[in-house]
Amino acid sequence: MEKQEKPILVTRSSMPSFEEFTEMIRPIWDSAWLTNMGEYHQELERQLKEYMKTDNLVLFVNGHMALEMVIQAMELTGEVITTPFTFASTTHAIVRNGLTPVFCDIDPVNYTMDPDKIEALITDKTSAIIPVHVYGNFCDVERIEQIAKKHNLKVIYDAAHTFGAEYKGKSAAAYGDASIYSFHATKVFNTIEGGAVAFGEPWMGHRLNCLKNFGIVDQEHVVWVGGNAKMNEFQAAMGICNLRHVDGEIEKRRHVAERYLEHLEGVKGLKLPSYDNPDWKPNYAYFPVVFDGFVAGRDLVWDYLASHKIYSRKYFYPLTNEFQCYQGRFSGEQTPVAKYVADRVLTLPMYADLAMEDVDRICGLLKEIK
Numbered sequence: 001m002e003k004q005e006k007p008i009l010v011t012r013s014s015m016p017s018f019e020e021f022t023e024m025i026r027p028i029w030d031s032a033w034l035t036n037m038g039e040y041h042q043e044l045e046r047q048l049k050e051y052m053k054t055d056n057l058v059l060f061v062n063g064h065m066a067l068e069m070v071i072q073a074m075e076l077t078g079e080v081i082t083t084p085f086t087f088a089s090t091t092h093a094i095v096r097n098g099l100t101p102v103f104c105d106i107d108p109v110n111y112t113m114d115p116d117k118i119e120a121l122i123t124d125k126t127s128a129i130i131p132v133h134v135y136g137n138f139c140d141v142e143r144i145e146q147i148a149k150k151h152n153l154k155v156i157y158d159a160a161h162t163f164g165a166e167y168k169g170k171s172a173a174a175y176g177d178a179s180i181y182s183f184h185a186t187k188v189f190n191t192i193e194g195g196a197v198a199f200g201e202p203w204m205g206h207r208l209n210c211l212k213n214f215g216i217v218d219q220e221h222v223v224w225v226g227g228n229a230k231m232n233e234f235q236a237a238m239g240i241c242n243l244r245h246v247d248g249e250i251e252k253r254r255h256v257a258e259r260y261l262e263h264l265e266g267v268k269g270l271k272l273p274s275y276d277n278p279d280w281k282p283n284y285a286y287f288p289v290v291f292d293g294f295v296a297g298r299d300l301v302w303d304y305l306a307s308h309k310i311y312s313r314k315y316f317y318p319l320t321n322e323f324q325c326y327q328g329r330f331s332g333e334q335t336p337v338a339k340y341v342a343d344r345v346l347t348l349p350m351y352a353d354l355a356m357e358d359v360d361r362i363c364g365l366l367k368e369i370k
């Protein structure tokens, strides 16, 4: 009988042991305090500030609501320069705030916003730049800061992929006016669902805390048109457990990335991640490969791996400016480099517990494609 192949998904959540989590949640039963900024919420916020080396951080129910609400808190208007090479959330958060995204093309090397192309997009309606540290690769934060200062624009980084990564010894929280994180189950650090905003100006904390709780300031005063985006106690408990292990999980991811590189370096037509930059401490969140001049096109590679139950991901494809919901408004033709990459990229399975034999098998299959 033929040996059954075990499916390998593109990601797998990092989790504490069952015992660690159940011990952690027992006090939630004792107190019957399930949400609304309980003890675990406060404790996780404190620990994350320490981990990210920031004084200002507010937790959210997920990364998307963190982004929607920081845009609202900053009272942005008109146009926002952003990237289409991202997850739906970045563009949707801008549009759902009644603003117009203006798409800037990306740098072909690290896939983040190309700083040389930003200034040509600035008009008298531009109020902010929202770049994305894609795959945990830092944007050119120095150039973006210079441009923003010169034109008096706010900068909010979508740092959803960036937990644990650093640039020049600082976490993403140190750059821009604010940064949003996602703690979704698929991220390097997760709270099941979850997110946060890190920000520079302390006054923002009060506003963000009110916005995520319906704009309520106190029992008799509702000052902002807020929503409900509070992190609950179970999410925070998961976060406290996972934070104990996250550095070890990143280290395990590093081994996976190195094993991929050992196999795939030198294979014609593959553009692989490069970890050479001495200013950058990567978090190995994803393992993106651009198939450019490879024996087969990206879609065929996806199909071939899937036929062996290995599920890679076309991440990011399509570009957000090519989404059906934006048809007639935006187009990928405005961002040719992003379109080129989106048509050729696959993220291969990457998670802390991915076995070396599985990496070997994935690479063996890639190399046998004719």
Ligand SMILES: Cc1ncc(COP(=O)(O)O)c(C=O)c1O
Binding pocket: 062, 063, 064, 065, 086, 087, 089, 090, 132, 158, 160, 161, 181, 182, 183, 184, 193, 194, 195
């Ligand atoms: C780049 C980017 N921005 C924003 C988000 C939204 O985060 P969340 O899923 O926590 O709402 C994600 C999430 O997956 C993302 O990849």
